[in-house]
């Protein structure tokens with residue numbers, strides 16, 4: 721494995737496959753991954769015509785407005801730990817935003833990046849296993865609303881979504897943000913592989929806005945549990961306790977929450 725001067729696996733110098741327009745960078749990254757693309761490869765599009773989010777939702781990705789990209793990772797880890805990778809992407813993104821824009825964002829479980837409860841970034845991670853059951857690759861898709869204005873959001877999202885431009889009153893250089901993300905990600909990814917999940921979890925907890933809050937757990941659009949978000953398990957799942965004191969643990973592949 722090629723490492724940088726700190727001994728972390730190198731992500732920064734890896735290929736950046738840029739497209740003006742794609743249906744979805746996650747779908748294209750999967751094609752590159754199947755063809756053997758190296759860990760750290762990024763697939764970026766100026767515009768996505770069929771960007772998708774968690775729970776089968778669509779992701780608005782107009783041209784010139786956002787950072788729509790997918791990062792390919794090939795960690796040699798047990799598949800049970802793969803979900804942690806998405807938490808570390810969230811941690812790296814929060815750090816990137818703080819460094820570049822001075823905006824301190826928070827993480828809503830599992831992986832939404834919010835500012836004052838408005839979503840500015842979402843992460844969609846997908847994993848493929850080898851026939852032997854090992855992790856073949858993980859694709860972490862990131863949708864960051866950089867220069868979106870209020871009028872760029874559909875009516876139903878206007879009150880729940882935001883962008884760096886709306887928050888700061890200025891436009892941001894998407895390339896600068898992407899380069900900064902690569903650096904932050906290289907550091908957190910290296911720490912994760914070398915030392916495990918503990919430091920990622922600590923950082924995630926330090927920036928989360930979920931624990932302690934009343935949440936509705938939803939499966940598609942059906943509320944299946946209500947209670948207070950109590951803890952983050954080591955595997956990334958969320959413990960919720962209802963008013964009767966009953967606790968349930970939810971895995972983030974299956975559900976979403978609403979404050």
Ligand code: BTN
Nearest residue numbers: 744746771772773774842861863
């Ligand atoms: C979510 O919040 O539901 C996740 C949204 C993820 C959107 C990004 S945009 C780049 C990448 N390509 C996709 O089709 N989706 C992700």
